[in-house]
Amino acid sequence: MKALLVILNKDNAKPLAECLESISKMDGLCEEFDVLILDGASKDNSREIAEKYEKEYPCIKFKVQERLGGTGFARREACDYARDNGYWAIIWGDSENVYHREYATKILEKLADKDAVGGIPLVRGNFYAHAFAWYHALHLVFPGLYKVHIPGNNKAEKVEIYEKVQYPETLRSEDYGFSLLAKKMGVKFKQDVAKDSIVEVSLPEDFKEVRAWQRARAKGVAQVLKNIEVKPWDNLVWGFAVLFFLIFGLLIPFSYIPLLIYTVLFILAGIGIFFASKRYIKAPKNRYFFAPVFGLLLYSIYSLKSIFLYMKISKKQRK
Numbered sequence: 001m002k003a004l005l006v007i008l009n010k011d012n013a014k015p016l017a018e019c020l021e022s023i024s025k026m027d028g029l030c031e032e033f034d035v036l037i038l039d040g041a042s043k044d045n046s047r048e049i050a051e052k053y054e055k056e057y058p059c060i061k062f063k064v065q066e067r068l069g070g071t072g073f074a075r076r077e078a079c080d081y082a083r084d085n086g087y088w089a090i091i092w093g094d095s096e097n098v099y100h101r102e103y104a105t106k107i108l109e110k111l112a113d114k115d116a117v118g119g120i121p122l123v124r125g126n127f128y129a130h131a132f133a134w135y136h137a138l139h140l141v142f143p144g145l146y147k148v149h150i151p152g153n154n155k156a157e158k159v160e161i162y163e164k165v166q167y168p169e170t171l172r173s174e175d176y177g178f179s180l181l182a183k184k185m186g187v188k189f190k191q192d193v194a195k196d197s198i199v200e201v202s203l204p205e206d207f208k209e210v211r212a213w214q215r216a217r218a219k220g221v222a223q224v225l226k227n228i229e230v231k232p233w234d235n236l237v238w239g240f241a242v243l244f245f246l247i248f249g250l251l252i253p254f255s256y257i258p259l260l261i262y263t264v265l266f267i268l269a270g271i272g273i274f275f276a277s278k279r280y281i282k283a284p285k286n287r288y289f290f291a292p293v294f295g296l297l298l299y300s301i302y303s304l305k306s307i308f309l310y311m312k313i314s315k316k317q318r319k
Contacts, residue, residue: 001086007023015095028104041068069169071220075152103199115157115189121133124283130292146191150191173217173224226317271290271293
């Protein structure tokens with residue numbers, strides 16, 4: 001049996017071309033794994049890009065999602081496709097990824113006696129790559145996290161595990177929801193990391209795109225939490241970074257000393273995360289050592305927003 005490399009794509013033709021070019025050079029293509037480009041009804045020339053590779057490699061298929069609405073819907077459809085076509089594993093990917101030659105073979109080798117395996121990201125880009133590299137390398141930066149959660153665009157899973165837990169059908173953050181749902185159901189997967197499976201990932205390169213990404217994440221998280229009926233405690237912890245500033249900085253008089261202490265600790269945490277995630281940046285620049293402080297703050301702001309969106313969805317459903 002083969003594995004299936006799933007590439008999620010929407011209106012991303014240029015990076016898709018780079019992604020498929022890297023896949024065409026990967027060990028095991030058409031022998032150990034096939035490729036499914038699952039497209040969210042792109043309006044650019046993504047289909048034309050994919051068809052060039054379909055003609056050359058019969059194991060590469062382009063398919064438009066049957067149910068649109070976000071990456072959660074795409075993952076559920078990919079899971080059904082893999083089961084229906086007899087694949088033993090799914091390697092989850094994204095059209096912005098650029099794969100190193102041994103990525104698939106190494107991650108599948110590690111998956112043989114595991115339920116899920118994560119790869120090693122190399123984040124490409126400028127200041128924002130340094131600000132959010134930790135986000136793509138969460139399972140590596142925070143010790144032991146890979147045992148319960150691996151970021152969704154850089155892992156392989158055995159298809160059989162979807163008999164126990166399924167991805168929530170949501171706009172975004174369905175991989176987060178998948179991990180939470182498994183925990184809620186008491187399902188423990190054997191998860192590990194394949195240290196030789198390297199993939200280059202990209203992040204938005206301007207503030208407007210970063211905000212759009214975080215808005216979509218916040219909305220997706222709210223949908224996920226409501227979908228699987230889990231309270232937003234994790235997001236409250238992240239949002240505490242902002243709440244502390246609001247409470248002590250604006251509401252409580254003469255709170256400058258605790259606010260100053262907290263600010264220093266927050267900055268030190270951000271700098272510490274820079275050095276912890278530096279190895280997962282393709283071309284790290286030490287002058288951006290302060291970038292994760294910005295990334296953590298913005299992530300916290302939108303985590304707090306996700307709580308308000310969750311409450312909004314809950315209120316709407318009660319009516």
